[in-house]
Amino acid sequence: MYEYIDIHAHLGMKDFDEDREDLIKKLQVEKICVITVGVDKQSSFETVALANKYENIFATIGFHPTDTKENFVGSDFLELVKNPKVVSIGECGLDFFRLEGDFTSESKKQIDNFSKQIDFAAQFNKPLMIHCRNAHKEVLDILVSKKKEFGDSLQGNIHFFSGDVETAKQYLSLDFSLSFGGVLTFTSDYDDVVKFVPIKKIMSETDAPFVAPVPYRRQRNSSLYVKEVVKRIAEIRGGDYIQIKENLVQNAIKAFSLS
Numbered sequence: 001m002y003e004y005i006d007i008h009a010h011l012g013m014k015d016f017d018e019d020r021e022d023l024i025k026k027l028q029v030e031k032i033c034v035i036t037v038g039v040d041k042q043s044s045f046e047t048v049a050l051a052n053k054y055e056n057i058f059a060t061i062g063f064h065p066t067d068t069k070e071n072f073v074g075s076d077f078l079e080l081v082k083n084p085k086v087v088s089i090g091e092c093g094l095d096f097f098r099l100e101g102d103f104t105s106e107s108k109k110q111i112d113n114f115s116k117q118i119d120f121a122a123q124f125n126k127p128l129m130i131h132c133r134n135a136h137k138e139v140l141d142i143l144v145s146k147k148k149e150f151g152d153s154l155q156g157n158i159h160f161f162s163g164d165v166e167t168a169k170q171y172l173s174l175d176f177s178l179s180f181g182g183v184l185t186f187t188s189d190y191d192d193v194v195k196f197v198p199i200k201k202i203m204s205e206t207d208a209p210f211v212a213p214v215p216y217r218r219q220r221n222s223s224l225y226v227k228e229v230v231k232r233i234a235e236i237r238g239g240d241y242i243q244i245k246e247n248l249v250q251n252a253i254k255a256f257s258l259s
Helices: 020-029 041-053 074-081 103-123 136-153 165-173 191-196 223-237 241-256
Strands: 004-009 032-036 057-061 086-095 128-133 156-158 177-180 202-204
Touching (some): 004 202, 004 223, 004 241, 020 032, 032 041, 032 223, 032 241, 041 057, 041 074, 057 074, 074 086, 074 103, 086 103, 086 136, 086 156, 128 136, 136 165, 165 177, 202 223, 202 241, 223 241
Parallel strands (some): 004 032, 032 057, 057 086, 086 128, 128 156
């Protein structure tokens, strides 16, 4: 049984090239499971290869909205999606904060890639790992439309949730979960959301190597630090730490069919 699950990290990034194997061994000792995330075609193949090597590592495959100039083609991922270590499609979604140049053409491409990945996820009954920045209205509009098309086969998580309670309500109405990272340890901006969301719809993540929690701020983030996120979620909710920790593990196991 896992003690913690980091549902979103980037173990394949060059930041971990010097000590990746040692880090994963430490994660195994600490009974920490990690879902490592693909952001383009190459990284998707690399994350699956990494997951295949270690029992406690799983993978997502897909296109981040700003990390690739390619168009998503489902047939490129057929080999990967059938791998039992692939537990989600993404990191997909919309990121209008980072748009440069022609907003209309770039946003249209993001929307097209996102829509295609939703269709692909529904086809193979995989949950989505969604990235959303400055685009909650647009993401929700797309998900509402797709939910009418796919029904219960459309599931997923909003990673590194940064919206308010009203936005959270809309995702919850679609039966999506929300995950939170190290930002909870150095700002109270999301305390109301963490208190509001039902515990069964919350998951923990690090987004490593980015946004390390206190007391590791301004260092390279690590999936080992997911413990600090879980601790802070328990503090904000005012609940029993052990019970909340166990709930978060079970939530992730259920949402991503981890075994």
